[in-house]
Amino acid sequence: EEHNAAAPTHFPINEPKEMSWSFAGPFGTYDKAQLQRGLKVYKEVCSACHSMNLVAFRTLEGLGYSEAQIKTLAAGYTIHDGPNDAGDMFDRPGKPSDHFPAPFPNEQAAASANGGAAPPDMSLLAKARGVERGFPRFIFDIFTQYAQGGPDYIHSLLTGYDQTPPAGMVIPEGTHYNPYFLSGVSLKMPKPLSDGQVTYDDGAPQTVDQYARDVSAFLMFAAEPHLEDRKKTGFRVMIFLLLFGALVY
Template identity: 90%
Template structure:
């Protein structure tokens, strides 16, 4: 009992030490941001409450459908999603007929045909979301010299490094929403005023959540009332940003729910198997002198 209490006391001291170091690190980081606003990002992304967070989190189909609507009506004008096929939208609750209708709204540049010519045709469920530009050079030329990134894996590819001790706690909280948090903060961060004395390069837009500089080429993409929702959800920048961030998370990891279910079953199996092996070992060796 004494050993157990001693161990718990040491664990408490260790946890307190981590907390103290973390507080100092966070305070130093805030001071650094205030003193040198060119630190990127100037503000760390805000942690949002996502339905898919944690070991048992799941996607909200209604939110994913709204996010798809925001992508179609706003983001797809500049951003491609080359790795996402129309047929996978079945995961969002769409029927086969709805997917066929949606894919047919797009024009796919295909070919060559029997005559060796390229041709345009309506999209099919097996097609992927087409890119809005013919190539990366055309995309850059139409966007001030910066080609908009493909959004297929954006929610997994983007994210701000979390310092000590938060990355330690992230192991236990299963935090894996850095990408959606970053995208949401970036989309809602355009209205903030730059610090006094900061020089914003011409043709760029200040955003304190941008991870690669004080500003970026992309102008503010969203505004209140820009996209009409059919389910009565708020038509605000914040809601649009939440919905499209969740949709991009699904696009980057469509099998997340299956992965979590499988992982839970494996852990349960390992616990039961480990307990069985322990009891078997006790039974086999109980009469053997050591």
């Protein structure tokens, strides 16, 4: 049966591009400079619409920031708190123990401001999003410890806006074609990134591709800040089991 490109039967239309990540594999580690750039992209672009309700400021120690730097960063946010002794809610500067404040007071307000679709919270996005790789690749993934499906998907989505839809494809009004979108031919979110949009001070390229790489890596850290410790523990356990097995044998 001939495939009709204008009427796809599976999503995403294009498989996410498999990227090279510093944190990939059993010995992978986070690139702290990349994570700091990714945080900058989140703060200056993504945070206008997307919350990170589960991420506390103190978690950013894993990006290489000092306690003083985290206090300064947190204090730059306004936290709606309370009630106080008089029963009133009040605003105060953020503290390291606070979580990133949401850009909207509730989901209904978020949906109203974004064409009827509330932007998803980004706290666990890098673990919650990903495309099933199917047989036999998921078998190989067990041995290679491939766990970068989320960052691969986010990067592809963020860099996939400039493609032209196939002739005859109907794009719903108010949506934007993206062949990497997991749930259809288009999505409400317009292209969020453009070259030169975020200024880096470490000499990294200021391109859409680099921004997408950096924020994808940061979102992986946000979803799994203890990844490096987990891998170290797993390695120690494997060594112990090998030695124990050798002794028993």
